Amino acid sequence: MEFHVSLAGRGDLSARIYRQLHEAVLDGRLRSGEKLPPTRELARTLAVSRNTVALAYERLTAEGFLVGRVGAGTFVCATPPVPAPQAAGRPGAVPPRPVWRTLAAPPARVAGPQTHDFGVGVPDTARFPMAAWRRQVTRTLRDVTAGDALYGDPAGHPGLRAEIARHVGLSRSVRVPAEQVLVTGGAQQALDLAARVLLEPGDRVAVEEPGYPPARELFASHGAHMTGVPVDAEGIVVSALPDDTRLVYTTPSHQFPLGPPMSLDRRTALLAWARQAGAVVIEDDYDSEFRFADRPLEPLHSLDRGDRVLYVGSFSKTMLPMLRLGFLVAPPSLLPALRSAKRLSDLQTETTTQGAMAGFMADGLFVRHLRRSTREYAARRALILSVLRRDFADRLEVVPSTAGLHLAAWPRGEVDVAALVERAAAAGVGIADLAEYHGFGAGRPGLALGYGRIGTERVEEGLRLLGEVW
Ligand SMILES: Cc1ncc(COP(=O)(O)O)c(C=O)c1O
CATH class of the missing domain: 3.90.1150.10 (Aspartate Aminotransferase, domain 1)
Structure with missing residues (x-):
């Protein structure tokens, strides 16, 4: 990478070159092992004498920041650790909105692998069929056209939307046309898009307690007024939902983290309550593909008669979290807004992964x-x-x-x-x-x-x- 040196500032030319390289090593822009341009080349670029550059290099070498290797060139030899940003920052530093001070920091990586x-x-x-996935990725890249390499539909790759519609129709009796499926960056982005199009700041959002922290914090970050609703053996306690709730987030197949499925009675009661309260329900079906009983209960989405349920799915458990693939099945009334929200959020989910996932599903490898x-x-x-x-x-x-x-x-x-x-x-x-x-x-x-x-x-x-x- 070419490092830009400016000759603006005070001091002789050599001191200016020295100062900029020194700062770049200290703040990590130049990393240990990186090769610097030869003195002759940098001198030519800056239109200064070679000696001017050589003096700066010599000083940095004497201070231990650079090392010269005969026949190979001059290299950065130490990157002092970049100081961690302080939570409060310097006086006058720009603060985030207050809500961000109350949200948990992303968890640090686990210290060491547990046996x-x-x-x-x-x-x-380790059980993921990586070779088969790699073939799908290769095939997608091989078949890519000049048009594919540009921007695609924010709602997602048409082939993948069709495969997802088929999959949820067969395995979860969520019967919708592909047009009602939006491909998202994991379930998390599906929740974010839903919040963007449904919530005004101060709207009440009810979540299960205990529940899934990234969902709770996401709605809070949108300025929602959060209420934790208890969960019993049948699922979320519908009678504890406040009347002014705008949105309920729930995990009916496998309550997160306790595990029981929401009973059929409770599902019916929740939908009846939502109809009467004018609330929307988000059904997060994050890991129900792994089923250990004979007959799954009907998803809220298919029991719903009034288009009140947004159904969210994830490929993080069934495939790999790193793919960042999920989806949202939404009522027609919300589709244009959700598609726009997706466009404003990230324009679209990355195309190669979507294409590979569509192929993986179409070839029967997903099932x-x-x-x-x-x-x-x-x-x-x-x-x-x-x-x-x-x-x-x-x-x-x-x-x-x-x-x-x-x-x-x-x-x-x-x-x-x-x-x-x-x-x-x-x-x-x-x-x-x-x-x-x-x-x-x-x-x-x-x-x-x-x-x-x-x-x-x-x-x-x-x-x-x-x-x-x-
Ligand atoms: C309740 C719940 N929803 C969704 C997800 C998956 O989220 P994503 O698709 O964003 O990885 C998880 C993963 O742990 C989860 O526990």
């Missing part, structure tokens, strides 16, 4: 991957449940669920779950504290165990270690 990782909400990336993954996750889940029944019956009560990638459980008796999670982590066992998912005060203590990451062969050992640190 027995019961992490929640993540699929088994095959789902079938295989479900079989594997079912085995892990059954094993966890049987070990919990055998060894933890007096310590844990498992919350019933029929789908998804994790289980929740209530400790029997007094247990400091946060301390337990810490002790488990020290022993190499990753489990989650349900307190992480509460946004409106402390809730019932509990923990969650995922089976997306942990291999079947490690389950018994992981739970034995957990038992040891209990």
Whole structure:
């Protein structure tokens, strides 16, 4: 990369060149190992004598910022760490809107890999058919036309929209034409688009408590007035929904994070309430493809008769989170606004990934991957449940669920779950504290165990270690 040196400023020419290179190394614009232009070349570009540049290089070399290698050139040899930005910034620094001070910072990356990782909400990336995916990506790039390389429809790749419509129609009885499907950057962007077109600042949004923090925080960031609504064995408690709620966010197939499916009675009651209150319901069906019971309950979307439900799906569990692919099935009345919101947000989702996903689905590879993954996750889940029944019956009560990638459980008796999670982590066992998912005060203590990451062969050992640190 060419580094631009300006000769403006005070001091002799050599000092100016020195100062700019020095600053660039200090602030990380020039990184360790990067090659600087030869003195002769930089001198020519700047129309100064070679000696002027050589003097600057020599001083930086003497100070340890550059190193010359005979026959190879001059290289940056140290990048002092860039100081972390201070939360408050310098006096007079530009602050964000106040709401951003109340939202959680993105979690830091987990310190070290756990040997027995019961992490929640993540699929088994090692089982992903990467070779088949790579072929789809290659094929998409090979077939790309000059037109494809420009901007596409903000609503998404037509082939992928059609495949998603077919998929949700077959597997979830969400029957819609492809025109009602919007491809999004994960479920998260689907929620963001919905919030943009539906919410005025101060509108009330009801979320499940405990619930999915990125959804809660997203609506809060749009200026919504947030209410946490309790969840019982049948799902969100409809009678606790405030009358002035504009939008309800819910996870009916596999309540996040507790796990129970919303009962049919509760689904019907929620839709009746939404009709009467004039509220919109967002149904986040984030991991229901992994189903472990015979008959799934009808999604809210298909029970709805009044176009009140926005159905959100994600490819983060069924494929990989890194693809950032999700979708939104919306009522016709909202489609033009949602399409515009998508355009204003990021113009469109990246085309290669969309094309590859469309091919992956059209070739039957998605369904095959789902079938295989479900079989594997079912085995892990059954094993966890049987070990919990055998060894933890007096310590844990498992919350019933029929789908998804994790289980929740209530400790029997007094247990400091946060301390337990810490002790488990020290022993190499990753489990989650349900307190992480509460946004409106402390809730019932509990923990969650995922089976997306942990291999079947490690389950018994992981739970034995957990038992040891209990
Ligand atoms: C409740 C819920 N919704 C959605 C998602 C997926 O979000 P995304 O598609 O943005 O990765 C997750 C992932 O953990 C989730 O737990």
